[in-house]
Amino acid sequence: MTDKIAIIGTGLVGSGWAIVFARGGCEVSLYDSAEGAAERAKALIAGQLEELATYGLLDDAPATVMGRISVAPSLAEALRGALYAQESVLERVDVKRPLFAEIDAVIGPETMVGSSSSGIPASLYTDHIACKSRCLVAHPVNPPYLAPIVELVPAPWTAPETVKAVRALMERVGQAPVEATREVEGFILNRLQGVLLMEAWRLVEEGICTAQDLDTTMSQGLGLRWAFMGPFETIDLNAPGGIADYARRLGPLYRNIAASTAEHRLWDEALIGKLEAQRREFLPADKLADRRAWRDRRLMALAKHMKEMRQEKDA
Numbered sequence: 001m002t003d004k005i006a007i008i009g010t011g012l013v014g015s016g017w018a019i020v021f022a023r024g025g026c027e028v029s030l031y032d033s034a035e036g037a038a039e040r041a042k043a044l045i046a047g048q049l050e051e052l053a054t055y056g057l058l059d060d061a062p063a064t065v066m067g068r069i070s071v072a073p074s075l076a077e078a079l080r081g082a083l084y085a086q087e088s089v090l091e092r093v094d095v096k097r098p099l100f101a102e103i104d105a106v107i108g109p110e111t112m113v114g115s116s117s118s119g120i121p122a123s124l125y126t127d128h129i130a131c132k133s134r135c136l137v138a139h140p141v142n143p144p145y146l147a148p149i150v151e152l153v154p155a156p157w158t159a160p161e162t163v164k165a166v167r168a169l170m171e172r173v174g175q176a177p178v179e180a181t182r183e184v185e186g187f188i189l190n191r192l193q194g195v196l197l198m199e200a201w202r203l204v205e206e207g208i209c210t211a212q213d214l215d216t217t218m219s220q221g222l223g224l225r226w227a228f229m230g231p232f233e234t235i236d237l238n239a240p241g242g243i244a245d246y247a248r249r250l251g252p253l254y255r256n257i258a259a260s261t262a263e264h265r266l267w268d269e270a271l272i273g274k275l276e277a278q279r280r281e282f283l284p285a286d287k288l289a290d291r292r293a294w295r296d297r298r299l300m301a302l303a304k305h306m307k308e309m310r311q312e313k314d315a
């Protein structure tokens with residue numbers, strides 16, 4: 001039987017999730033509380049599917065994938081018979097909390113719920129509901145149909161079977177789930193991004209390098225490997241004796257670097273102005289939208305390359 005998935009909140013992220021599940025063969029039911037929002041999302045999805053097809057990122061015809069997506073008249077209808085619901089409403093406790101109570105009132109006994117929450121842990125909006133053992137955070141990177149990572153973060157009361165079942169579902173539809181064992185601010189991805197960004201801002205603040213040279217260091221250096229392997233695999237390959245050899249050779253250097261940057265403070269307006277000026281010199285504000293469209297096209301070409309790489313590995 002085809003799995004049914006409810007998408008609750010069909011903005012940027014919810015409509016991206018709809019593509020993931022429909023592309024993966026699931027029946028997808030869209031629900032959004034704003035009048036006409038789910039219909040508008042459906043129209044946008046149709047265009048995105050056409051674009052994905054031109055990059056070879058769809059196994060079925062766009063019309064076949066579209067045929068799996070429908071708009072539900074109510075939250076209860078969207079959830080009826082669903083294996084899983086992906087909540088993607090605003091990043092606010094005062095919006096998520098009442099919504100989870102509404103979900104709880106109509107949800108079936110088997111349905112699990114993942115929240116796209118970028119940083120708010122599920123314990124802040126699922127403590128008051130009966131189905132809380134079937135709720136967790138399933139945090140994507142935007143757009144989820146091009147970036148397969150999904151961080152599964154259980155609340156203290158999330159059942160281990162829920163994590164296991166959501167992980168299996170995500171793998172079935174081609175995502176790359178990772179698991180945090182417990183809630184932590186920023187989960188895994190944004191904690192890593194946070195460390196890198198803090199240091200990047202600091203290097204520019206102290207005049208060690210320009211914003212442009214910092215970005216070049218990533219795009220022409222560190223980032224090349226990081227597109228297909230993580231920092232641990234990178235260092236495992238960067239010393240003759242592997243990761244232990246690397247750690248013994250370069251541990252003191254990294255300890256010194258960490259010790260020299262102990263202070264963590266908010267980016268102030270003067271620093272924000274400095275970075276803004278440097279970025280606008282290379283990319284005027286009126287060119288931001290064009291550059292975003294360029295980034296998405298490059299991301300599609302990269303996603304195609306990554307898909308071929310996974311297929312070679314599986315072959």
Ligand SMILES: NC(=O)c1ccc[n+]([C@@H]2O[C@H](COP(=O)([O-])OP(=O)(O)OC[C@H]3O[C@@H](n4cnc5c(N)ncnc54)[C@H](O)[C@@H]3O)[C@@H](O)[C@H]2O)c1
Pocket residue numbers: 008009010011012013014031032033034037087088089090091092095099116117118119139140141142
């Ligand atoms: N934008 C990103 O890059 C990104 C990446 C990862 C995760 N997220 C997370 O995903 C979630 C959604 O973000 P987004 O960028 O798609 O926001 P968005 O503003 O594009 O969409 C939110 C949608 O939720 C709907 N909504 C609001 N309250 C609702 C309710 N009670 N019931 C049903 N629908 C409701 C709104 O009408 C809107 O269509 C947030 O938690 C966000 O932090 C965002």
